[in-house]
Amino acid sequence: MREIIRTERVSKYFTKPVMFQVLRDISLVINAGEFVSIMGKSGCGKSTLLYVLSTMDTEYNGTLYLNGNQLTGRNAGELARVRNEEIGFVFQFHYLLPEFTVLDNVMLPARKLGKKTVSEIRASALEKLQLLGIEDQANKKANMLSGGQKQRVAIARALINEPKIIMGDEPTGNLDSTNSENVFQIFKQLSRNGDLSLLMVTHDEDLARRTDRIIRMEDGQIVS
Amino acid sequence: MRELGLILDITRVHLMSRLKQSTVAALGVTFGIGMFIILMGFMTGLNSLLDGLILNRVPHVAIFNDIKPSDHQPIDLTQEFTNSLNVVRSIKPRSTKVRIHNATPIIEYLRNDERVRGVSPQSAAKVFYVSGALQINGLANGIDVREEIRLFNFGDYIVEGDPNNLWRDSKGILLGAGVAAKMSLGLGDRIQLGTIDGGLLPLKIVGIYQSGLREVDDIQSFVNIKTAQQLMGEDKNYLTDINVNLWDTDEAVGMAKRISEQFNLTAIDIETANAQFETGSNVRNLITFVVSITLLLVAGFGIYNILNMFIYEKMNDIAILKATGFSGKDVEKIFLSQALIIGLVGGVAGLILGYSVSVIIDHTPFNTAALPTIETYPVNFNPMYYLIALMFALLATFLAGYLPARKAKWIDPVEIIRGQ
Numbered sequence: 001m002r003e004i005i006r007t008e009r010v011s012k013y014f015t016k017p018v019m020f021q022v023l024r025d026i027s028l029v030i031n032a033g034e035f036v037s038i039m040g041k042s043g044c045g046k047s048t049l050l051y052v053l054s055t056m057d058t059e060y061n062g063t064l065y066l067n068g069n070q071l072t073g074r075n076a077g078e079l080a081r082v083r084n085e086e087i088g089f090v091f092q093f094h095y096l097l098p099e100f101t102v103l104d105n106v107m108l109p110a111r112k113l114g115k116k117t118v119s120e121i122r123a124s125a126l127e128k129l130q131l132l133g134i135e136d137q138a139n140k141k142a143n144m145l146s147g148g149q150k151q152r153v154a155i156a157r158a159l160i161n162e163p164k165i166i167m168g169d170e171p172t173g174n175l176d177s178t179n180s181e182n183v184f185q186i187f188k189q190l191s192r193n194g195d196l197s198l199l200m201v202t203h204d205e206d207l208a209r210r211t212d213r214i215i216r217m218e219d220g221q222i223v224s
Numbered sequence: 225m226r227e228l229g230l231i232l233d234i235t236r237v238h239l240m241s242r243l244k245q246s247t248v249a250a251l252g253v254t255f256g257i258g259m260f261i262i263l264m265g266f267m268t269g270l271n272s273l274l275d276g277l278i279l280n281r282v283p284h285v286a287i288f289n290d291i292k293p294s295d296h297q298p299i300d301l302t303q304e305f306t307n308s309l310n311v312v313r314s315i316k317p318r319s320t321k322v323r324i325h326n327a328t329p330i331i332e333y334l335r336n337d338e339r340v341r342g343v344s345p346q347s348a349a350k351v352f353y354v355s356g357a358l359q360i361n362g363l364a365n366g367i368d369v370r371e372e373i374r375l376f377n378f379g380d381y382i383v384e385g386d387p388n389n390l391w392r393d394s395k396g397i398l399l400g401a402g403v404a405a406k407m408s409l410g411l412g413d414r415i416q417l418g419t420i421d422g423g424l425l426p427l428k429i430v431g432i433y434q435s436g437l438r439e440v441d442d443i444q445s446f447v448n449i450k451t452a453q454q455l456m457g458e459d460k461n462y463l464t465d466i467n468v469n470l471w472d473t474d475e476a477v478g479m480a481k482r483i484s485e486q487f488n489l490t491a492i493d494i495e496t497a498n499a500q501f502e503t504g505s506n507v508r509n510l511i512t513f514v515v516s517i518t519l520l521l522v523a524g525f526g527i528y529n530i531l532n533m534f535i536y537e538k539m540n541d542i543a544i545l546k547a548t549g550f551s552g553k554d555v556e557k558i559f560l561s562q563a564l565i566i567g568l569v570g571g572v573a574g575l576i577l578g579y580s581v582s583v584i585i586d587h588t589p590f591n592t593a594a595l596p597t598i599e600t601y602p603v604n605f606n607p608m609y610y611l612i613a614l615m616f617a618l619l620a621t622f623l624a625g626y627l628p629a630r631k632a633k634w635i636d637p638v639e640i641i642r643g644q
């Protein structure tokens with residue numbers, strides 16, 4: 001099995017307000033095509049771990065590899081490039097640029113990557129929106145959409161650069177059960193066809209059970 | 225290039241979504257730049273008018289024979305006292321005539337100098353203006369009117385009549401406006417000029433001269449050189465002044481020095497004559513600059529404030545952009561370009577505002593007896609000021625945008641995302 005993400009003894013401390021170890025020797029592997037969920041009590045460090053894995057947080061001890069390449073120690077510009085090209089991120093709250101259209105929101109990461117022309121990017125953005133069933137919203141301002149719609153736009157945006165892995169921090173946490181189920185189904189479908197790996201923090205035991213593997217955390221440690 | 229397009233697209237959406245605040249910020253710049261242009265154009269226009277008022281008429285080198293005590297006393301001629309300290313008290317000037325000796329060869333010499341644009345000799349005569357029972361003291365300058373027109377814009381100061389009539393009519397006179405008013409004389413009237421030795425010479429008024437300087441206009445008149453010589457009872461070599469115009473004003477100082485040494489005459493160069501006007505202009509320019517820069521500084525603070533506010537409001541956007549792969553540098557560029565666009569739009573609008581108001585000022589009637597050739601307020605439209613203004617607008621907005629943009633660059637997306 002090809003591994004996408006590997007961490008070796010990742011630890012992290014917060015020094016403020018008091019010295020406090022939030023991650024303890026986290027070593028994990030996520031393979032290509034795997035759909036993994038992370039569970040654990042509130043405050044056990046799930047989000048913190050996800051920020052480390054997503055390269056947004058660089059203040060940790062230990063080593064992080066993506067696709068076999070070490071990311072620990074790389075400079076901010078290189079890490080931005082990695083986030084842009086290889087990692088898709090979906091947040092609990094619908095993090096879209098409110099004044100941009102839905103289509104623009106989806107297109108921006110691809111335009112930043114700059115590998116395709118703008119018209120090619122537009123075509124593939126529309127394709128992603130279609131995949132998620134919201135192509136009719138393409139030209140609306142992002143802040144006009146409902147919560148469930150916004151989350152689907154965020155997923156379309158995460159997919160636009162064909163990343164190796166999508167990370168979600170409680171992506172369904174803020175949705176009603178119907179929408180939550182919808183979004184989960186989309187993830188499930190994405191993981192089924194192709195090499196894409198998914199890593200999802202969730203508090204929903206039912207959803208977690210339907211993923212390939214559950215990583216359980218307690219007090220900054222992986223317990224199973 | 226594509227990258228820049230992307231950044232500008234984001235910038236555009238941000239600015240359009242905060243159109244009101246962006247406009248207010250840009251208006252600050254517009255106001256500052258507009259004022260700069262107006263002040264600069266008006267002040268320098270006025271400066272060059274005032275300078276021109278004096279300088280146009282001032283010869284680059286004025287040569288005359290000043291009345292002053294001699295530097296050499298008879299005692300200097302004896303060998304006996306060369307090594308002693310000689311004190312001669314109460315030296316008085318010898319009352320020589322103010323005529324320039326050997327004027328003709330000097331003029332010839334100057335005309336052959338290729339740095340010289342023209343030479344205009346004058347013979348000044350003290351006179352009485354006599355009309356009926358009225359007598360006024362005055363000064364009649366004998367001039368070569370064509371040279372005066374060519375070299376010193378003499379024609380600008382003839383408010384009535386035609387200066388060229390002077391050389392057509394040897395019995396003509398161009399009378400100072402103050403004299404004419406006092407004696408109730410006008411164009412075509414006759415006036416008699418009394419000389420110091422008692423003679424009377426009837427002349428016809430062919431023009432009215434107005435310099436704008438009252439003390440001049442109240443005594444001055446111009447006649448032909450020959451007429452002036454006749455008034456003084458002198459021969460045709462009697463000349464009191466030689467006014468020289470050069471191609472290059474910078475040569476004036478050196479030339480004046482050489483002439484005074486070579487011919488033992490007083491030669492005043494234009495720089496010395498007008499040192500005080502230069503300082504006046506410089507002070508006015510300095511004030512204009514300071515006022516304009518203050519205005520732009522205020523505009524700069526406005527931009528700084530609004531950009532800081534933008535960034536505060538756009539924290540989420542910044543976090544999203546960074547999470548999806550935009551680097552800190554990209555974010556910095558986005559906000560810096562917002563500042564620069566505000567500066568550019570505000571600046572260009574300021575140039576248009578400044579230009580429009582300048583045009584209005586330029587067409588505002590401005591009549592004053594002191595400035596006969598001026599009908600509207602003088603405005604300088606030198607494109608240099610427009611260029612400086614635009615550069616300054618961009619520089620000011622860049623500096624105002626730099627700190628907020630740098631702040632945006634270092635915003636930690638994790639902190640923002642956690643904050644939700």
Ligand SMILES: Nc1ncnc2c1ncn2[C@@H]1O[C@H](COP(=O)(O)OP(=O)(O)OP(=O)(O)O)[C@@H](O)[C@H]1O
Pocket residue numbers: 014015016017022040041042043044045046047048049642
């Ligand atoms: N910037 C910070 N400074 C200090 N402590 C922090 C900071 N951010 C998070 N923490 C603490 O670190 C611990 C882990 O936080 P984290 O957000 O990772 O928890 P979580 O597992 O995601 O919880 P939840 O399920 O509620 O989202 C918490 O106790 C939190 O208070």
Ligand SMILES: [Mg+2]
Pocket residue numbers: 046047048169
């Ligand atoms: Mg969390």
